[in-house]
Amino acid sequence: MRPAPERQSGGAALIDRVVAEAEAARDEIVEFTADLIRIPTVNPPGDLYRECAELIRGRLEEAGMAVQFVTAEGRPEHTPGHPRINVLGRSGDPGARPRLHLNGHFDVVPPGDDWTVDPFGGLVRDGRIYGRGASDMKSGIAAAVFAVEAMRRAGVRLRGGVDVSGTVDEESGGFAGVAYLCETGVISPRNTDFAIIPEPFGPTRVCVGHRGVYWFDIVAHGHTAHGSMSHLGHSAIDDMGALLEAFRKELGPDLAVRRSGLPVVPDPSRRPSLNVNAIVGGQAGESVQSPCVADRCTATFDRRFIPEERFEQVRDEIVRVAKAVEAEQPGRRFTIEDRMTVHPTWAPRGSPVVAALSRAVRTVTGVDAEQVASPGTYDQKHFARIAGVEHCVAYGPGPLEEAHQPDESCAVDDIVTSTQVIALAATELVGSP
Numbered sequence: 289m290r291p292a293p294e295r296q297s298g299g300a301a302l303i304d305r306v307v308a309e310a311e312a313a314r315d316e317i318v319e320f321t322a323d324l325i326r327i328p329t330v331n332p333p334g335d336l337y338r339e340c341a342e343l344i345r346g347r348l349e350e351a352g353m354a355v356q357f358v359t360a361e362g363r364p365e366h367t368p369g370h371p372r373i374n375v376l377g378r379s380g381d382p383g384a385r386p387r388l389h390l391n392g393h394f395d396v397v398p399p400g401d402d403w404t405v406d407p408f409g410g411l412v413r414d415g416r417i418y419g420r421g422a423s424d425m426k427s428g429i430a431a432a433v434f435a436v437e438a439m440r441r442a443g444v445r446l447r448g449g450v451d452v453s454g455t456v457d458e459e460s461g462g463f464a465g466v467a468y469l470c471e472t473g474v475i476s477p478r479n480t481d482f483a484i485i486p487e488p489f490g491p492t493r494v495c496v497g498h499r500g501v502y503w504f505d506i507v508a509h510g511h512t513a514h515g516s517m518s519h520l521g522h523s524a525i526d527d528m529g530a531l532l533e534a535f536r537k538e539l540g541p542d543l544a545v546r547r548s549g550l551p552v553v554p555d556p557s558r559r560p561s562l563n564v565n566a567i568v569g570g571q572a573g574e575s576v577q578s579p580c581v582a583d584r585c586t587a588t589f590d591r592r593f594i595p596e597e598r599f600e601q602v603r604d605e606i607v608r609v610a611k612a613v614e615a616e617q618p619g620r621r622f623t624i625e626d627r628m629t630v631h632p633t634w635a636p637r638g639s640p641v642v643a644a645l646s647r648a649v650r651t652v653t654g655v656d657a658e659q660v661a662s663p664g665t666y667d668q669k670h671f672a673r674i675a676g677v678e679h680c681v682a683y684g685p686g687p688l689e690e691a692h693q694p695d696e697s698c699a700v701d702d703i704v705t706s707t708q709v710i711a712l713a714a715t716e717l718v719g720s721p
């Protein structure tokens with residue numbers, strides 16, 4: 289570890305030094321990303337969180353930060369077998385403002401099939417690093433950590449502070465992770481002015497927010513009877529079929545003509561959508577079958593909505609269609625059970641964090657940053673909705689398309705570029721002029 293220079297000279301020289309220090313750390317960044325990938329923090333169930341939190345703690349301490357674990361006491365998913373341990377490092381004087389929070393989730397989804405490399409090997413080949421989490425988002429955590437390290441090595445003096453957290457469970461909603469930190473005041477407007485989440489949108493894209501999601505089940509209630517006298521029963525599966533058809537015919541054309549002003553990528557996701565995630569009806573398929581009319585059929589729906597749609601409107605449309613289908617035939621009955629609602633979230637127009645990242649992208653890459661929004665949600669919702677930290681965006685390395693895919697990978701150049709961009713943006717936001 290090199291000693292941090294004593295004084296900073298401002299302006300272009302400082303920018304050059306920060307960029308150069310991040311480049312000089314290339315091998316360390318790759319090694320740290322690979323080490324993170326080699327800990328299979330698979331969620332569910334939430335494996336090896338302590339080991340990963342300890343790895344991150346060690347690196348944050350090397351970067352000169354004051355580090356603590358924040359364990360999600362009281363959350364049902366925090367168990368002795370699978371403890372929910374978040375790690376937080378703080379730099380600078382705790383009371384100094386403004387403060388920037390860099391947050392990355394270190395849980396990954398299960399690897400699934402069809403890998404041609406070891407998903408937890410951390411292989412580096414032809415300028416890319418491979419493994420589950422290479423894109424979503426262990427390379428992002430490495431970029432955040434080494435952004436702080438590059439600032440320190442370049443001698444950036446802070447007028448405020450930078451915090452870095454590695455958190456759990458984003459892939460299952462983030463309730464023991466970022467939400468817990470927000471609920472307990474670890475992240476709050478009293479200690480956080482800006483936040484950057486290095487989710488994989490790529491090194492030249494700043495993600496300003498995300499669409500909303502309404503997850504719900506609809507249960508069709510029928511009446512069972514012998515399958516040889518099905519006229520004596522009432523099939524819940526037939527009713528569900530009618531309902532699905534009505535959604536397609538009645539709601540489909542309406543959704544197709546709505547388009548968000550939020551720059552959601554990929555482009556078709558600018559429109560709202562309704563997907564059937566699952567459907568279960570009658571007897572479970574794997575058991576020995578008996579001749580019965582299905583008296584129950586449940587479908588799980590995934591309605592993605594845009595800021596231009598109000599949640600009440602979204603729900604009313606669903607209820608209206610279900611009631612209309614009920615009215616078509618005597619004996620039909622549907623009930624709706626809500627699972628989860630996340631409202632659309634986006635950083636305010638003219639947010640300093642968007643401006644700082646955009647300038648940094650321009651400085652480092654020579655191209656103009658593209659502002660995008662995410663089709664799916666991520667931890668930004670907790671920063672904005674629970675903590676009330678509205679100047680929160682996502683910016684980080686990795687191709688979004690490779691998230692959750694077999695042979696997930698990230699270009700090493702992109703990790704280094706993102707490290708440089710985050711470091712420069714942080715220098716602008718909380719460095720001393």
Ligand SMILES: [Zn+2]
Pocket residue numbers: 393424425458487488666
């Ligand atoms: Zn992610």
